[in-house]
Amino acid sequence: MTTTMDKTNQVTVIGLGAMGAVLARLLLGKGYAVTAWNRSREKAQPLVNQGAVFTADLAAAIQASPVIIICVTDYRTTNDLLGTDAISALLAGRLLVQLSTGTPQDARDAAAWAHSKGASYLDGAILATPSQMGRPDTPIFLSGTADAYRQGEPLLKALAGTLLYMGEAAGAAAAWDLSVLSSMFGMMMGFFHGARIMEAEGIPVDALGGMIAEIAPVLGEMVKDTSRDIRQENYGAPESSLEICASTFDLLIRQAGEAGINAEIPTATLQLFNKARTAGYGHERLAAVIKTLRARA
Numbered sequence: 001m002t003t004t005m006d007k008t009n010q011v012t013v014i015g016l017g018a019m020g021a022v023l024a025r026l027l028l029g030k031g032y033a034v035t036a037w038n039r040s041r042e043k044a045q046p047l048v049n050q051g052a053v054f055t056a057d058l059a060a061a062i063q064a065s066p067v068i069i070i071c072v073t074d075y076r077t078t079n080d081l082l083g084t085d086a087i088s089a090l091l092a093g094r095l096l097v098q099l100s101t102g103t104p105q106d107a108r109d110a111a112a113w114a115h116s117k118g119a120s121y122l123d124g125a126i127l128a129t130p131s132q133m134g135r136p137d138t139p140i141f142l143s144g145t146a147d148a149y150r151q152g153e154p155l156l157k158a159l160a161g162t163l164l165y166m167g168e169a170a171g172a173a174a175a176w177d178l179s180v181l182s183s184m185f186g187m188m189m190g191f192f193h194g195a196r197i198m199e200a201e202g203i204p205v206d207a208l209g210g211m212i213a214e215i216a217p218v219l220g221e222m223v224k225d226t227s228r229d230i231r232q233e234n235y236g237a238p239e240s241s242l243e244i245c246a247s248t249f250d251l252l253i254r255q256a257g258e259a260g261i262n263a264e265i266p267t268a269t270l271q272l273f274n275k276a277r278t279a280g281y282g283h284e285r286l287a288a289v290i291k292t293l294r295a296r297a
């Protein structure tokens with residue numbers, strides 16, 4: 001545990017929403033001296049009760065610590081808060097850790113801007129909910145210079161046990177975050193349609209949830225194999241052709257018609273499969289879908 005007497009253990013947290021408040025609380029729990037700033041003051045009170053110092057003066061909040069963590073709605077809000085001449089001039093020599101969610105371009109712009117102000121910059125993407133923070137298995141993707149990562153690492157360990165440093169390219173953390181989120185929500189969309197099939201057939205939906213959790217490693221293998229095929233441009237000699245995979249969606253849409261359930265999710269996916277069929281990839285591996293996505297819209 002660190003001590004609050006140590007200057008290097010001072011950290012400022014800007015943004016005390018659902019996530020930012022938890023970040024500040026975890027840092028307090030590890031003995032960091034936390035200065036907190038939030039647009040609306042009332043959210044700071046529980047943290048003040050736990051030992052944080054609240055200031056409504058953003059300049060004072062930045063001057064209080066060598067490390068500034070910002071976790072607000074988005075990068076635009078960050079720019080609005082930190083982008084004025086008076087505030088940005090205070091960032092020189094400090095480490096700015098951005099934990100708001102954004103795009104790789106947001107991250108690149110933020111890194112270039114922070115560096116132009118003489119600040120170090122670390123871009124982070126939290127892959128967890130507030131209640132999951134602080135656990136050994138909680139992941140945060142991080143990217144930025146190796147020096148910035150080294151400086152931020154001990155403090156970030158208080159927030160998440162699994163720090164995934166993705167290298168010096170500022171946009172890397174956001175790229176990983178969005179790619180994982182896309183994979184996750186893509187699967188959830190498929191699950192929602194599956195849930196409607198279960199409901200239509202009078203089978204409890206949570207049984208499907210349990211089944212998916214059980215076969216998750218198999219699904220993971222499928223993603224892994226397909227990603228290798230894409231990387232190696234290996235589309236030939238399929239065990240299960242793209243045409244066979246696409247015909248699942250013909251079936252899903254027919255079943256939706258028979259059961260009278262919504263068919264938006266399989267219909268949208270079938271459009272993509274049909275593009276791949278039209279392009280002549282039907283006899284290739286499922287990975288060939290990527291070729292239709294690479295074509296400009």
Ligand SMILES: NC(=O)c1ccc[n+]([C@@H]2O[C@H](COP(=O)([O-])OP(=O)(O)OC[C@H]3O[C@@H](n4cnc5c(N)ncnc54)[C@H](OP(=O)(O)O)[C@@H]3O)[C@@H](O)[C@H]2O)c1
Nearest residue numbers: 015016017018019020039040072073100101126128129130
């Ligand atoms: N919650 C999650 O599960 C989760 C998971 C991973 C990543 N994240 C990311 O963490 C970031 C914060 O999420 P959250 O869940 O904490 O959101 P939230 O509860 O909605 O909090 C948003 C924060 O941004 C501040 N804010 C918004 N607009 C502002 C403005 N114009 N000026 C000043 N402050 C402003 C809010 O201040 P007020 O309190 O004054 O409104 C609040 O501190 C987001 O980028 C989110 O994507 C969240």
